[in-house]
Amino acid sequence: xxxxxxxxxxxxxxxxxxxxxxxxxxxxxxxxxxxxxxxxxxxxxxxxxxxxxxxxxxxxxxxxxxxxxxxxxxxxxxxxxxxxxxxxxxxxxxxxxxxxxxxxxxxxxxxxxxxxxxxxxxxxxxxxxxxxxxxxxxxxxxxxxxxxxxxxxxxxxxxxxxxxxxxxxxxxxxxxxxxxxxxxxxxxxxxxxxxxxxxxxxxxxxxxxxxxxxxxxxxxxxxxxxxxxxxxxxxxxxxxxxxxxxxxxxxxxxxxxxxxxxxxxxxxxxxxxxxxxxxxxxxxxxxxxxxxxxxxxxxxxxxxxxxxxxxxxxxxxxxxxxxxxxxxxxxxxxxxxxxxxxxxxxxxxxxxxxxxxxxxxxxxxxxxxxxxxxxxxxxxxxxxxxxxxxxxxxxxxxxxxxxxxxxxxxxxxxxxxxxxxxxxxxxxxxxxxxxxxxxxxxxxxxxxxxxxxxxxxxxxxxxxxxxxxxxxxxxxxxxx
Numbered sequence: 001x002x003x004x005x006x007x008x009x010x011x012x013x014x015x016x017x018x019x020x021x022x023x024x025x026x027x028x029x030x031x032x033x034x035x036x037x038x039x040x041x042x043x044x045x046x047x048x049x050x051x052x053x054x055x056x057x058x059x060x061x062x063x064x065x066x067x068x069x070x071x072x073x074x075x076x077x078x079x080x081x082x083x084x085x086x087x088x089x090x091x092x093x094x095x096x097x098x099x100x101x102x103x104x105x106x107x108x109x110x111x112x113x114x115x116x117x118x119x120x121x122x123x124x125x126x127x128x129x130x131x132x133x134x135x136x137x138x139x140x141x142x143x144x145x146x147x148x149x150x151x152x153x154x155x156x157x158x159x160x161x162x163x164x165x166x167x168x169x170x171x172x173x174x175x176x177x178x179x180x181x182x183x184x185x186x187x188x189x190x191x192x193x194x195x196x197x198x199x200x201x202x203x204x205x206x207x208x209x210x211x212x213x214x215x216x217x218x219x220x221x222x223x224x225x226x227x228x229x230x231x232x233x234x235x236x237x238x239x240x241x242x243x244x245x246x247x248x249x250x251x252x253x254x255x256x257x258x259x260x261x262x263x264x265x266x267x268x269x270x271x272x273x274x275x276x277x278x279x280x281x282x283x284x285x286x287x288x289x290x291x292x293x294x295x296x297x298x299x300x301x302x303x304x305x306x307x308x309x310x311x312x313x314x315x316x317x318x319x320x321x322x323x324x325x326x327x328x329x330x331x332x333x334x335x336x337x338x339x340x341x342x343x344x345x346x347x348x349x350x351x352x353x354x355x356x357x358x359x360x361x362x363x364x365x366x367x368x369x370x371x372x373x374x375x376x377x378x379x380x381x382x383x384x385x386x387x388x389x390x391x392x393x394x395x396x397x398x399x400x401x402x403x404x405x406x407x408x409x410x411x412x413x414x415x416x417x418x419x420x421x422x423x424x425x426x427x428x429x430x431x432x433x434x435x436x437x438x439x440x441x442x443x444x445x446x447x448x449x450x451x452x453x454x455x456x457x458x459x460x461x462x463x464x465x466x467x468x469x470x471x472x473x474x475x476x477x478x479x480x
Contacts, residue, residue, distance in 0.1 A: 046137030
């Protein structure tokens with residue numbers, strides 16, 4: 001039988017909070033150690049303000065033309081304690097305002113799941129969008145501690161429940177400003193704050209080095225294709241077109257019609273496929289570009305499928321590939337729905353993974369294979385190059401190569417391409433000295449990222465132990 005239980009709540013605890021029973025019938029911020037110092041956030045932050053609330057539609061109230069081109073941080077760029085930047089965020093800031101991030105800020109998104117990130121010196125000072133809140137000029141050295149607390153389930157749950165809307169939970173400025181925090185002593189938190197700050201700056205510096213490397217490779221490949229344009233074969237009459245056109249999914253126009261040699265018409269008569277084949281023929285004959293298959297090692301990775309797929313295992317999916325040529329290693333074993341879509345041979349080092357989703361191709365360079373056995377699903381094409389695989393991974397991500405992929409799209413949705421078509425990609429014959437320099441640079445990036453991830457885990461665990469002690473949670477935290 002169920003046994004009802006009641007708890008008497010002093011009236012002074014109800015006055016500033018929502019009358020939600022869940023706030024008091026479980027372990028909450030109210031259950032702090034007796035010696036803990038409780039301070040409301042408004043006593044720690046000089047200001048608490050919303051991000052840039054601006055309309056993107058011309059003619060509507062609140063429209064600002066700067067929003068069309070200015071890089072902006074959004075909720076998706078926030079991770080616990082850190083930012084994950086897109087390529088556009090490495091551009092110089094184009095706007096100024098109070099809603100632009102400043103070193104020392106803590107940024108939290110309004111809509112769950114909540115994530116709070118720390119702004120450090122190396123983060124470009126772009127604006128945050130209106131779905132985020134900035135905590136500014138936090139008292140030293142509590143910035144990292146406040147961000148860490150907001151990333152904990154205890155605080156996030158309290159904050160959401162206190163906001164009072166069950167249908168559409170959304171963090172409000174007033175609720176956030178009145179939220180109490182348990183503060184450790186200066187000595188306890190100063191070192192952790194410094195470690196999180198230094199880690200973020202080091203990670204951003206490493207990411208920026210990869211951005212400049214990618215920009216160099218992009219500029220080189222684009223310059224290599226320039227002679228075709230100079231000779232009158234305009235880019236708008238080829239599958240190579242601008243980033244904005246690519247992002248919109250547009251295709252090069254063939255109107256009012258063009259003549260193609262029978263040599264470039266193969267099995268597919270789809271206009272875009274014929275056009276790509278013609279373009280690749282010119283790249284090979286006029287510029288000396290090489291088909292991808294000529295650059296691959298004879299020790300190819302078998303495409304055979306795993307017959308006896310484990311009920312649970314680590315499977316690398318398309319969504320696990322990141323924009324920095326790395327991938328997220330699956331931490332836990334999982335099930336897979338389509339067993340026939342898993343390659344038999346596990347992931348090995350020196351592979352280049354290329355997604356066959358041509359509308360948004362992602363590339364990963366596996367300089368070191370995972371410790372745990374990891375299988376690869378067939379939405380990722382596995383390539384093994386004769387030499388400098390990291391350098392070729394950089395080349396594969398340049399816009400002239402991605403434009404070829406876009407023209408190879410197959411199927412009703414015109415999104416994916418066949419693995420055999422990928423092997424027909426044409427790449428420039430980059431001198432070995434240049435490729436070796438690119439290779440060293442991308443390997444340094446990957447090695448440094450692994451080192452930083454180890455440091456991240458150590459810093460997080462140190463902060464977690466202090467958090468548990470401050471909130472009397474040692475021994476009763478939920479697993480995971």
